[in-house]
Structures are given as structure tokens and as C-alpha cells.
Amino acid sequence: METPVVHDASATRVHDRAIRVYAVSLLGPATAAAGLIWAILQPYRVTLLHPRGQGLWWLVFEPPLFVVVIGALFTVLVARPVLADLEQADATTR
Amino acid sequence: MQPRAEMIHWAFGAMILFVGLCLVCEALVGQEVWRMRRWRGYLWPALAFALGVFLWPVMAFFTNSAIHMYAHGSWAEVLMLAGGAELALVRGRLTSPLWRLTWPLAFVTAGTAFLVHEQNPWFFARSAFLHHLLGWTFILAAIFPLALMWRPRSSVLRGGFAVMVVAVSVMLLCDRDVAPVFGHLSPLAGAEHR
Numbered sequence: 001m002e003t004p005v006v007h008d009a010s011a012t013r014v015h016d017r018a019i020r021v022y023a024v025s026l027l028g029p030a031t032a033a034a035g036l037i038w039a040i041l042q043p044y045r046v047t048l049l050h051p052r053g054q055g056l057w058w059l060v061f062e063p064p065l066f067v068v069v070i071g072a073l074f075t076v077l078v079a080r081p082v083l084a085d086l087e088q089a090d091a092t093t094r
Numbered sequence: 095m096q097p098r099a100e101m102i103h104w105a106f107g108a109m110i111l112f113v114g115l116c117l118v119c120e121a122l123v124g125q126e127v128w129r130m131r132r133w134r135g136y137l138w139p140a141l142a143f144a145l146g147v148f149l150w151p152v153m154a155f156f157t158n159s160a161i162h163m164y165a166h167g168s169w170a171e172v173l174m175l176a177g178g179a180e181l182a183l184v185r186g187r188l189t190s191p192l193w194r195l196t197w198p199l200a201f202v203t204a205g206t207a208f209l210v211h212e213q214n215p216w217f218f219a220r221s222a223f224l225h226h227l228l229g230w231t232f233i234l235a236a237i238f239p240l241a242l243m244w245r246p247r248s249s250v251l252r253g254g255f256a257v258m259v260v261a262v263s264v265m266l267l268c269d270r271d272v273a274p275v276f277g278h279l280s281p282l283a284g285a286e287h288r
Contacts, residue, residue: 020123023122024119024122027118027119031115057098060101061101063107066104066107066108067108067111069108070108070111073112074119078119078134081131081134082134085127085130088130089126089130
């Protein structure tokens with residue numbers, strides 16, 4: 001026999017877990033997308049697009065690219081292993 | 095040969111953004127899942143400690159005034175202290191939760207240093223505006239790590255702490271040495287550049 005209260009609690013837990021998974025998997029790509037949009041809106045900030053005559057520091061420090069790289073690094077190094085661990089933790093509690 | 099001050103702000107902004115993303119992720123999944131892999135527990139405290147270490151060369155090379163040196167030096171000290179204490183807490187070398195008070199201390203010190211070392215008014219230039227904004231953000235955001243002392247498992251407080259760190263990184267990435275803010279740029283600020 002299944003009570004509606006238990007069913008609702010289980011459904012809420014599944015819903016919360018799905019939201020967490022979506023949020024974690026979106027963090028990195030959303031950050032990288034923000035950097036990309038910034039680069040499109042202010043292309044003069046990306047000196048790699050017009051490197052002639054630029055000094056070393058202007059070629060190294062390009063904030064929109066920093067944001068894209070941080071988003072990508074976070075996705076690969078942090079978000080993916082966290083998602084795998086989240087799946088594993090959910091499997092053990094089921 | 096020295097990079098511009100704004101470039102240093104961007105580099106620190108990028109590193110702080112990574113720390114902020116880690117904190118947001120930890121707040122979302124919870125500490126148990128976050129620490130399922132041991133290295134991840136050390137990740138953001140180690141980065142915070144490293145940021146403190148990197149602030150020492152900033153203090154040594156960006157010597158516009160004595161107050162800049164004091165500000166950068168105090169940030170370096172409190173970041174190393176808070177990052178180091180967090181590392182020791184994760185490792186289990188420190189057990190007293192009172193060590194977590196190093197975070198509100200770091201935030202209040204950073205905020206005060208931002209406010210004290212910016213001697214121009216809010217609308218002097220964008221960097222002045224952002225220094226004031228960063229200072230008050232740090233001081234007000236100290237409430238999150240302080241409240242976490244009493245409610246360490248609160249996801250709302252952890253989320254608030256994380257969002258504040260991300261906000262600080264965005265402000266640092268928006269910094270420019272000489273640029274207008276909401277159309278205001280003092281003629282005393284110098285010639286505007288990109």
C-alpha cells in the first residue's frame with residue numbers, strides 16, 4: 001500500500017535532486033557563456049583578435065578569456081566529478 | 095615592464111571566480127558529497143591561501159603609497175590565515191569551530207582596507223566606485239561567515255557566502271584604471287583608455 005504523504009516526499013526529493021544536478025552542470029557552461037558574451041560585446045578587450053602592436057601584458061591579461069577558461073576548467077575539473085559523486089551518493093541512499 | 099593595476103585586479107578576479115564557483119557548487123550539493131573526494135575538500139581553502147601568498151608580490155611591487163602597501167599586506171595576512179585555518183579544519187589538525195571566525199575577520203579587514211586605501215569619492219572614476227563598492231560588500235558580506243559559526247549546515251548561508259565571493263570577482267573583473275562610471279569621470283583622474 002502506498003500513502004500519498006510518502007509518495008509526495010519521495011517526489012519532492014527526486015525533484016530537488018534533479019534541480020541540484022541541473023544547477024551544478026550549468027555552473028561552468030553558464031560562466032563560460034558569460035565570458036563569450038562579454039568578448040562579443042567588447043571585442044577590443046580580446047587583444048588576441050588584434051595582436052599587432054600589443055605589449056606582453058595586454059596579450060596575457062584578457063578578462064573575457066579568463067572567464068571562459070575558468071568556466072571550462074570548473075566544468076572539467078570540478079563539476080563533472082561532483083556530478084558523478086552526486087549520482088553515487090543518490091544510488092547509495094535509494 | 096610592470097603590468098597595470100587593473101590587470102592584477104582581473105587576475106585576482108578570475109581566481110576568486112573559481113573559488114566562488116567551488117563554493118556555490120559545495121552549497122548546492124552539500125558538504126558530504128563535496129568531500130567525497132578528499133582533494134576537493136582542500137581545493138578552495140588552498141586557493142584562498144594561495145591568493146594570500148600572491149598578494150605579497152602585489153604589496154612589494156605596487157607601492158603607489160604607504161596605505162596601498164598596508165592594504166595589500168593586511169589582505170595577504172588575513173587570506174593566508176583564513177585559508178590556512180580552513181585547510182587545517184578540513185584536515186582535522188584544528189578542531190575548534192572558533193577558527194572559522196578567521197573568515198569574518200578576513201572579510202571585515204578586506205572591506206576596511208578597500209575603503210581606507212581608496213581616497214577618492216565614489217564617482218571619481220570606475221576604480222574608485224568599485225573600491226568603495228567592494229569595501230562595503232566585504233563588510234556587509236561578513237555576516238554570512240559569521241552566521242555560519244552558529245548554523246554551519248545552513249545551505250542558505252553557504253549560498254549567500256558563495257554568491258558574495260562571486261560578486262566580488264565580478265567587481266574585480268569590471269575594474270579599469272581610468273574609465274567612467276555611470277558617465278562620471280573626474281578630469282583629475284587622467285586620460286581615459288580602453
